[in-house]
Amino acid sequence: MSHANEVNHLKQANNNDIWLTISEMAKIHGISRQTLIYYDKIKLFSPSFVDANGYRYYSAEQIPLLREICFLKSIGIRLEDIKIGTNITCSDDAVDILRTQEQEIAGQIDILNKQMIQIRERIDVCKESFRDIHEEQKPSIQEFPERKAVWLPWDDEEVTHPGIHRTLSRIWNILLDEGYLPNRYWGAVLFQEYLDSENPLQNAGGCTFVPREMKDGPNTIIFPAGKYACMSKYGMPYETKYVQMLLQWIKENGYKVIGNIYDACIMDSIIYKNEREVDLCQLQIPIAPL
Structure with missing residues (x-):
């Protein structure tokens, strides 16, 4: 029997139903011929008839099923689950x-929203860095809300540029263990009680801000809301000469220190193109009038 006669015979046997070639079926659903061949191979969706020459033909009655498969795939359901779902309809x-x-997509949306926040934070950081580059070592007073942070002290081997990044990695691991993504707001903390001691870096270490809802732990610290004396500088957080410069400015301008120092990393030296091999940072010291 010829190919044309086979098709006519098939139509007559099925009450002259409408039959579609693989290319026609693929075009209707916006997919490729190769996709339909693959669906047949995995027994997800097969043609109603394959002639002696290997030509595939689909009944028009199969269109709703393929449409459902395409819909389920478009919303991210795996093919193995689609095989189950299309067999059990709306059970x-x-x-x-x-x-x-739905739950998986909701989780992905949550991650994407957090990533969007981080992108916006990075944009803000870049804008701030352009300003701070031109205002290096020019003290000013800024107002900040209360901020919560996780802190880990440096050990002697971590008071180096690579070392502070090792500390930061350990802090980020704490965040990940608690189910939070690391954020861009990180730096160092120097404690007020040791500023005038022989070792102003005692207990100093890395820190990063965390969401308010994150549970408190032994490494949680709070930077209170209020006015801060701020100064941008090219220098590492363990270089206390910049702290002393800002402390002197605070004293000369009729203020006193009322809390711990936050040394915010505005931009790591590996990011900006500069002959200096140190970070662009901003010191933030909480103050009150004398």
């Missing part, structure tokens, strides 16, 4: 598959 199991996918 409880099919609804469970959809609900599982």
